[in-house]
Amino acid sequence: MSTADEYKAEGNKYFTAKDYKKAIDAFTKAIEASSTPNHVLYSNRSASYASLKDWTQALKDAEECTKIDPKWAKGYNRVAGAQFGLGNFEDAENAYKKCLELDPSNAQAKEGLKSVENATKARNSNGDDMGLGAMFNDPNLITKLKNNPKTSELMKDPDLVAKVLQIQQNPKANATQLLTDPRLMTIIATLMGIDMDFPTEDPSAAGAASASKEEPKSTDSSSSKPEPEQSQPKETSSKPTTSETQKEEPIKESKPEEDEDVEMQDAVPSDKDAADKAKAEGNALYKQRKFDEAIAQYNKAWELHKDITYLNNRAAAEYEKGDYDAAIKTCEEAVEQGRDIRADYKLIAKSFARLGSIYLKKDDLENAVKYFDKSLTEHRTPDVLSKLRSTQREIKIKEANAYVNPEKAEEARLEGKEYFTKQDWPNAVKAYGEMIKRAPDDARGYSNRAAALIKLLSFPDAVRDCDIAISKDPDFIRAYIRKANAQLLMKEYTHCMETLQEAREKDSKLGGKSIHEIDTMYNKAAMQRFQAIDGETPEQTMERVSKDPEIVKILQDPVMQGILSQARENPAALQDHMKNPEVAKKVNMLIAAGVIRTR
Structure with missing residues (x-):
């Protein structure tokens, strides 16, 4: 099996286990390992993103799938499912129609079109369908009811199946059938998660039976949404084989939801449906930037059903509106209410994260850090972690800027000079460090601290300070000289001589006040580089020097060969060539190496 197939099988395994993030990672590795673009892998990763309700990424992968293989009908079902999740019903409809153009018998697309039609009607209708529109709006509803032990026997009746289909097509017009057919009441109770049995066909008896049961749990409101792949297996299906390289692996796609709602206990399921409908309308208004209407x-939604998702959404609208105090109050209420109703920790984390963002907008960085940290305690996400670290860096920058004081910096400089004179190098370093904090743009602080660090034999730190000083003031010659001194003490002769050459060029433009000191140190570095090693004869020294890569390079330079040849006949001519900085550098190197003798 190829590496791509192994990753693909691994992704299917994680998906079956509902570990969608790991499934995404596995499918991503499979895509990267594939020698050619594979539309099936993009389709499977799209399903994984959809399971996490990341509709944007799901749509991106679905579109890439259809781009790779425009003739593969199922890819357009993926596109349709993602568009549905984003609330783009018209785009979802177009994608399902495209699927049917390629595969007229595709049942997934046919059911999907019905779902889109029903969802569109529900969005535009002000009538009351008793919540059936949302509850029955699932393209795989018939299959699910046939496979459910509580309804499988009922669904063997063709007449009952026909009634369910009629309710799907027109929930409002067919809602009264619930009052005349107790079997439909059993179906709706199953969809709501209520364990109801009807020993008789007497509706009152049925109600009495239901009253004795446990408090019902609400169903996931997204169960009414279309699942883009009809051929997908149930979660209990066995792992697919990987030999079918051009057949889509069975992936059960998540249900289109605009928010990450968690399943919680709900004593009145119909209120939950109505609340979700209000939330959906709020989301649509939010996208239109009609924040008051969205709020x-x-x-x-919150009045109908206690789910803090609605409060989090309200806080988002208040934030965008610019009413930060109201948004803070709403988030605090979401946290408090969330604790009371034992809301999912991810939702509470979102409330804390939003509080952090609000305080960040108000430039209250301390509170922003506080609530970002609380959010991470509830649930760790890369986005909130990045915001926390960014805010902490901003606090440090503000604190540093607030500490800047030129007068205090001068006091620290004089204090450091006094310690340096007394040869108290540690306190000199400390004083110059205080100068740097008080005046971070003054190159002298870094250069002076480098001088003290050299005395403490901390040569690398001294070089770093000199580099900062040079970046602050490129014409600060003293920083170059101190850097070269540290490099010389570390026996980094080549780097030392390069630093001094740069200092010579800078100094010559500034009047050459430090040229003598620079040349003296340059010659010292060159002599130490080429001086005889203990026990070495002059001939051995010359042989070693002649093999030095830099010396060999200079001697092989045609221009230098011409200059040296001319100098042998007319030594005075060499002085004219020395006016060229580059030639002077090379000649000084040869003099230091003993190749050229000046006597």
Whole structure:
């Protein structure tokens, strides 16, 4: 099996285990390992993103799938599912139609079109369908009911199946059938998660039976949304084989939801459906930047059903509106209420994260850090971690800027000079460090601290300080000389001589006040580089020097060969050539190596 197939099988395994993040990682590795673009891998990764309700990424992968193989009908079902999740019903409809153009018998697309139609009607309708539109709006509903032990026997009746299909097509018009057919009541109870049995066909008896059961749990409101692949297996299906390289691996796609809602206990499921409908309307208004109207819908949703997702959404609208104090109050309420109803920790983490963002907008960095940290305690996400670290860096920068004081910096400089004179090198370093904090743009602080660090034999730190000083003031010659001194003490002769050559060029433009000191140190570095090693004869020294890569390079330079030849006949001519800085550098190197003798 190829590496791509191994990763693909691994992704399927993680998906079956509902570990969608690891599934995404595995499919990503499979895509990277594939020698040619594979539309199936993009389709499977799209399903994984959709399971995490990341509709944007799901759509991106689905579109890449259809781009790789425009003739593969199922790819357009992926596109349709992602568009549905984003609330783009018209785009979802177009994608399902494209699938049917390629595969007219595709049942997934046919059911999907019905779901889109029903969702569109529900969005545009002000009538009351008793919540059936959202509950029955699932393209795989018939299959699920046939496989559910509580409804499988009922669904063997063709007449009942026909009634379910009629409710799917027109929930409002067919809602009254619930009052006349107790089997439909069993179906709706199953969809709501209520364990109801109907020993008789008497509706009152049925109600009495249901009253004795445990408090029902709400179903995931997204169960009414279309699942883009009809051929996908149930979560209990066995792992697919990987030999079918051009057949899509069975992947169960998540349900289109705009928010990450968690399943919580709900004593009145119909209120949950109505709350989700209000939330969806609020989301649509939010996207249109009609924040006041969106807030009203989120309030309505919260009044109908206690799910802090609605409060988090309301805080987002208040934040975008610019009403930060109201957004803070809403987030605090979300945390408090979330604790009471035992909301999912991820939702509470979102409330804390939003509080951090609000305080960051208000330039209250301390509180921003506080709430970002609280969010990470509840649930760690890369985005919030990045915000926390960025805010902490900003606090440090502000603190550093607030500490800047030129007068205090001068006091620290004089204090450092006094310690240096007394040869108290540690306190000199400390004083110059204080000078740097008080005046971070003054190159002298770094250069002076480098001088003290050299005395403490901390040569690498001295070089770093000199580099900072040079970056602050490129014409500060003293920083070059101190850097060269540290390099010389580390026996980095080549680097030392390069630093001094740069210092010579800078100094010559500034009047040449330090040229003598620079040349003296340059010659010292060159002599130490080429001086005889203990026990070495002059002939051995010359032989070693002649093999030095830099000396060999200079001697092989045609221009230098001409200059040296001319100098042998007319030594005075060499002085004219020395006016060229580059030639002077090479000649001084040869003099230091003993190749050229000046006597």
